[in-house]
Amino acid sequence: MLRQDTVERGNTIKRKHLVFSLITGLIIGTFLGTPIGWFAHRFYEQQRLAKVLLCREQNRNQPAVVVDSICGREF
Numbered sequence: 001m002l003r004q005d006t007v008e009r010g011n012t013i014k015r016k017h018l019v020f021s022l023i024t025g026l027i028i029g030t031f032l033g034t035p036i037g038w039f040a041h042r043f044y045e046q047q048r049l050a051k052v053l054l055c056r057e058q059n060r061n062q063p064a065v066v067v068d069s070i071c072g073r074e075f
Contacts, residue, residue, distance in 0.1 A: 055071035062070070 052071050056067055059067050059070055
């Protein structure tokens with residue numbers, strides 16, 4: 001009986017451990033998430049710019065206002 005009570009109390013998660021786990025997760029997420037987000041944003045920006053430039057090249061004989069409405073702005 002005494003042994004079961006000790007085991008049950010030993011497996012409880014304390015609030016202090018949850019806070020440290022949260023802080024650790026935030027630190028790791030910041031260090032890993034920032035470069036991943038930066039690379040993803042850069043890739044998306046390059047793809048979008050390439051599509052806009054290709055669309056502008058395909059519609060180069062149109063007036064600038066029409067090209068802006070079809071393709072969007074570069075920046």
